[in-house]
Amino acid sequence: MDGKKQSMNDRPLIALTSCPVCGSDDIQKVLEVVDYFSSGELFPLFDCLRCGFRFTNCFPSEKTIGKYYDSPGYIAHSDTHRGLVNKLYHAARKVMVKRKVRLVTTAIQGVVGGLNVTNKVSEPNRPGSAGGRANILNETVRLLDMGCGTGYFLHAAKKRGFTVSGIEKEQGAREHAITKFGLDVQGEEDFWNIKRESYHVVTLWHVLEHLEKLNESIEKIKEVLTDEGVVVIAVPNHLSYDAHFYKEHWAAYDIPRHLWHFTPVTLERLLARHGLVVTGRHAMPFDPLYISLLSEKYAKSNLLVRYARPLLVGLKSLIRSCRNVEHGSSIVFIVQKSSKSSGKTP
Numbered sequence: 001m002d003g004k005k006q007s008m009n010d011r012p013l014i015a016l017t018s019c020p021v022c023g024s025d026d027i028q029k030v031l032e033v034v035d036y037f038s039s040g041e042l043f044p045l046f047d048c049l050r051c052g053f054r055f056t057n058c059f060p061s062e063k064t065i066g067k068y069y070d071s072p073g074y075i076a077h078s079d080t081h082r083g084l085v086n087k088l089y090h091a092a093r094k095v096m097v098k099r100k101v102r103l104v105t106t107a108i109q110g111v112v113g114g115l116n117v118t119n120k121v122s123e124p125n126r127p128g129s130a131g132g133r134a135n136i137l138n139e140t141v142r143l144l145d146m147g148c149g150t151g152y153f154l155h156a157a158k159k160r161g162f163t164v165s166g167i168e169k170e171q172g173a174r175e176h177a178i179t180k181f182g183l184d185v186q187g188e189e190d191f192w193n194i195k196r197e198s199y200h201v202v203t204l205w206h207v208l209e210h211l212e213k214l215n216e217s218i219e220k221i222k223e224v225l226t227d228e229g230v231v232v233i234a235v236p237n238h239l240s241y242d243a244h245f246y247k248e249h250w251a252a253y254d255i256p257r258h259l260w261h262f263t264p265v266t267l268e269r270l271l272a273r274h275g276l277v278v279t280g281r282h283a284m285p286f287d288p289l290y291i292s293l294l295s296e297k298y299a300k301s302n303l304l305v306r307y308a309r310p311l312l313v314g315l316k317s318l319i320r321s322c323r324n325v326e327h328g329s330s331i332v333f334i335v336q337k338s339s340k341s342s343g344k345t346p
Contacts, residue, residue, distance in 0.1 A: 013058045019048035020214050020260070021270045026050050029057070033248050033255050036298040038068045043255040051269055054238060054261040056253075062212050068257055069170060092286040097156045100232075103282060104201055105160065107230045107334045108141060144199045144224065147207035148185060151177025158183070162201070167191045194224045203232045206330070209258040218274045222337060231276065231335040234284060235262045240329040241317040242288050242295070251294035252287075252329070264326045267333060277338045283321035283328030289314035291329055 018025045031045040046057045060068065140163040145154050148166030150173050158164045158181075166185040168174040177185045202221050211217045221231060236252035237243070238261045243250045253261065262270075268278050292310035301309065314329075321328035 012061050012064060014061055014212075015058045016046070016055065019051060019053055020055060021053040021266060021273070022048060022051040024048055024050035027057075030054070031248055033253050034298075035068065035255055036249075036251075037254065037257075038070075041256075045253070045255070045261065051266065052263070053266040053270070054263075056255045056259045056261070059256040059259055065212075065256065066170075092290065093152060096284070096286060097152050100153055100203075100205065101156050101160050103332065104143070104157065104162075104203065104230075104232055107232060107280065108201060111228055111230060111336070141201060142199045143201040143203065144194075146191070146202065146204045146221070147210065148177060148183075149173050151181045151183050151185065153203070153205060154183050154185075155181040165199075192220060194220075196223050197226045197229075198224045200226050200229045201232065202229070205232075205234045206236070208233055209235055209260045209262065212259060214260060214270075215274070218271070218276070222274055222276060225337065227337060229336070232332060233267070233335060234330055234332045235267060236287075236291075236330050237263055237326075237328055239263045240288070240327055241320050242292050242313050242329050245313050245317075246292070246295040246299065249295050249299040251291045251298060264331060264333075271333075271335055272338075275338050276335050278333050279336055280334035281325045282332040282334075283318075283325045284330040284332060285318060285321075287328075287330040288317035288321070292317070 016027070019027055026049040027046045028049055029044045030047045032042050033045060035041050035043065043059060044057050045054055047054050059065070140161070143154075143157055143162040143164050145157075145164065145166045148154050148168050149170075151166065154164045154166050154177065164183065166174075166177060166183055167188060167190065168177065168185050169188040171187075174185050174187065177183045202225055204221075208214075208217075225231060236258070238250070238252070243252065252258070264278075264281065271278065289310060292314040293307075296306040296310050317327070317329050325331060
């Protein structure tokens with residue numbers, strides 16, 4: 001990924017001159033999007049004309065991007081309940097956290113350790129469940145959650161029997177996860193020091209799109225994963241109906257916090273570059289409504305439209321994702337090492 005530094009109001013910006021996925025320099029600006037959430041600044045979106053990958057360009061570096069997250073309204077870090085949208089977010093999260101844990105549990109059955117489903121993660125307090133531990137030949141399933149935020153998913157996974165750890169860049173969110181849930185959560189710099197094959201599962205719930213070191217991060221994730229391990233990646237999909245409807249107001253562009261804007265095809269192409277393959281896909285059912293509500297707010301619709309139209313747009317997007325998961329507003333990808341990259345015999 002080639003890039004050069006520019007500046008905006010004395011803040012260094014990274015301007016990419018080639019595609020982070022395929023390396024082509026045949027890139028073109030396709031859209032300009034306002035940072036509605038924080039700064040009000042305008043950022044360009046570029047498409048690679050060779051592989052179709054979309055990305056934010058001229059974005060703040062890791063050293064300066066913190067100010068764009070620094071708001072009590074950034075719910076992943078602040079845990080705020082203020083406002084209707086945030087209240088809906090918390091209500092949906094209670095359901096989705098359980099759904100995520102079930103999804104991860106299902107993903108590792110018959111895969112991790114080469115075991116069949118009889119060796120699955122045990123139900124807590126179930127007879128013969130070894131105290132609710134997640135057993136792999138008497139070894140607990142080790143799970144790393146990248147960008148774990150305030151720790152709700154990790155807490156639920158821990159209760160389910162996983163041995164959990166988290167990586168979180170933002171200090172306030174990290175301290176919340178440690179203080180409220182007693183979790184093992186480290187800063188971003190500690191990620192790069194994790195030993196090889198330390199985890200059976202690595203999860204990234206709407207995190208990959210934030211990582212400046214995109215290719216380096218994926219390569220490191222592959223390194224810390226066991227050969228039979230599973231990566232679970234959730235990202236927005238800019239080919240969804242709600243993205244098409246709201247265009248530059250689509251809240252899931254969330255620039256400049258979101259640097260990379262995926263489709264199923266471009267994500268699979270990126271993962272293949274690192275010897276990883278997608279083995280499953282699942283749509284996230286609440287995202288179309290949540291994103292549509294935020295998008296209407298950014299579009300400054302009148303009150304009636306702001307709360308009525310998202311129900312229609314969100315429902316239509318959800319129905320399309322039920323028919324074809326690749327149309328989902330956000331998609332969860334189940335990922336494993338390819339047989340070639342892991343050294344396994346096909």
